[in-house]
Amino acid sequence: MNKPCDRCGGVGYTLGRRGELAQAEPCACQEACERCGGSRYVFRMEGSYEVAAPCTCVSLFARVRLFNDAHIPAGYADKSVSSFVHKDPKKVPSEKSLAAAKARFMKYQQSLDARDGRGIVLVGPPGVGKTHLLCALMNYLTLQKGVACRFVDFFELTGRIRATFDGKATGETEASLIEPLVQVPVLAIDDLGKGRGSSWELTIIDQLITRRYNAGRLLLASTNYAPEALPGGAAPLPSKRGALKETLEERIGDRLYSRLVEMADIVTLDGEDRRRSRPAAR
Ligand SMILES: Nc1ncnc2c1ncn2[C@@H]1O[C@H](COP(=O)(O)OP(=O)(O)OP(=O)(O)O)[C@@H](O)[C@H]1O
Ligand SMILES: [Mg+2]
Ligand SMILES: [Zn+2]
Ligand SMILES: [Zn+2]
Known part of the structure; x- marks a missing residue:
């Protein structure tokens, strides 16, 4: 296991503000995700086929968006x-x-x-x-x-x-x-x-x-x-x-x-x- 990221402590996002609202941002450590290398896809075998599936970092981006859309006060x-x-x-x-x-x-x-x-x-x-x-x-x-x-x-x-x-x-x-x-x-x-x-x-x-x-x-x-x-x-x-x-x-x-x-x-x-x-x- 790598040491958790200093900036986000390993959660993958940081919290801040934008004007009056709270804002989450994906941490820079997610840019080059270690699972998918930033392609946002991972490949796995299904029978004898190799299939592409969204990497878990994609759901992190979606959750960050949900947080920002919630309009929590800063x-x-x-x-x-x-x-x-x-x-x-x-x-x-x-x-x-x-x-x-x-x-x-x-x-x-x-x-x-x-x-x-x-x-x-x-x-x-x-x-x-x-x-x-x-x-x-x-x-x-x-x-x-x-x-x-x-x-x-x-x-x-x-x-x-x-x-x-x-x-x-x-x-x-x-x-x-x-x-x-x-x-x-x-x-x-x-x-x-x-x-x-x-x-x-x-x-x-x-x-x-x-x-x-x-x-x-x-x-x-x-x-x-x-x-x-x-x-x-x-x-x-x-x-x-x-x-x-x-x-x-x-x-x-x-x-x-x-x-x-x-x-x-x-x-x-x-x-x-x-x-x-x-x-x-x-
Ligand atoms: N039990 C608690 N533990 C830690 N922090 C608290 C606690 N209660 C209140 N605070 C902090 O005190 C501040 C005021 O609390 P908050 O804004 O939630 O009060 P409120 O009940 O919504 O008041 P109001 O009715 O005026 O809106 C906030 O910064 C909040 O995080
Ligand atoms: Mg209140
Ligand atoms: Zn990080
Ligand atoms: Zn990824």
């Missing part, structure tokens, strides 16, 4: 479920929800069948790692499992929908904006309910989610707004930081909310705001 390029840390919940009970969420995501990313799985809605106050976990999952699903994913910020999405209505020359139409989000096998909507979310913007998001629901496609989401009643009779979040008096139902409407809980399990996160406190070492 600051979250290298988040992983393992880099989500928490204190021992036996010693620090307030970290219990973080430990449970991490265990759940660990299992979820390994066993997920994108065609036949339930989604997750992460509910919690600012800075507890909701976007971290969503991006970690997209990172894993694209680069490790070759599943097409897409990340969108709710506020940005409603803003872009509004711009198509205002007739601003963005080159986008409602269909060009929504269609890829309907079709992608795994969609993550971050910060659900944030911003103005006028009723017609919500109607469009309702259609998006209903179409995914009808097609049985996976939906992940995060939100600061706690549901009025958590499904399963669980108590609402113990700490509601900030002035979020509204419930998730009020923010996104009962119709959309009821779709959401049919498609996804609610997972609550509670704890300190990691943007304020430096992540404590365990």
Whole structure:
């Protein structure tokens, strides 16, 4: 075995940013792949014939493309479920929800069948790692499992929908904006309910989610707004930081909310705001 490449540590790609989005690039070590010498084909014998088959480096390029198409925010390029840390919940009970969420995501990313799985809605106050976990999952699903994913910020999405209505020359139409989000096998909507979310913007998001629901496609989401009643009779979040008096139902409407809980399990996160406190070492 050769020593793993210094630049990529042997994974075959490096992570960086392009503008506001995370960007993966095949590592230079893949240019002259040692299996195919850069031809992207390998030859093997089938009976007495020699046949050409795509080299495994081809799937690496495809996975890098999936990562780039997922539109993960640049600051979250290298988040992983393992880099989500928490204190021992036996010693620090307030970290219990973080430990449970991490265990759940660990299992979820390994066993997920994108065609036949339930989604997750992460509910919690600012800075507890909701976007971290969503991006970690997209990172894993694209680069490790070759599943097409897409990340969108709710506020940005409603803003872009509004711009198509205002007739601003963005080159986008409602269909060009929504269609890829309907079709992608795994969609993550971050910060659900944030911003103005006028009723017609919500109607469009309702259609998006209903179409995914009808097609049985996976939906992940995060939100600061706690549901009025958590499904399963669980108590609402113990700490509601900030002035979020509204419930998730009020923010996104009962119709959309009821779709959401049919498609996804609610997972609550509670704890300190990691943007304020430096992540404590365990
Ligand atoms: N448990 C954790 N372990 C490691 N890093 C964490 C953890 N929780 C949060 N962070 C880091 O803290 C920062 C803020 O977390 P993140 O953006 O995921 O919060 P959030 O829950 O999405 O907040 P908001 O509701 O404001 O969007 C990120 O850099 C994230 O990687
Ligand atoms: Mg967030
Ligand atoms: Zn390399
Ligand atoms: Zn190759």
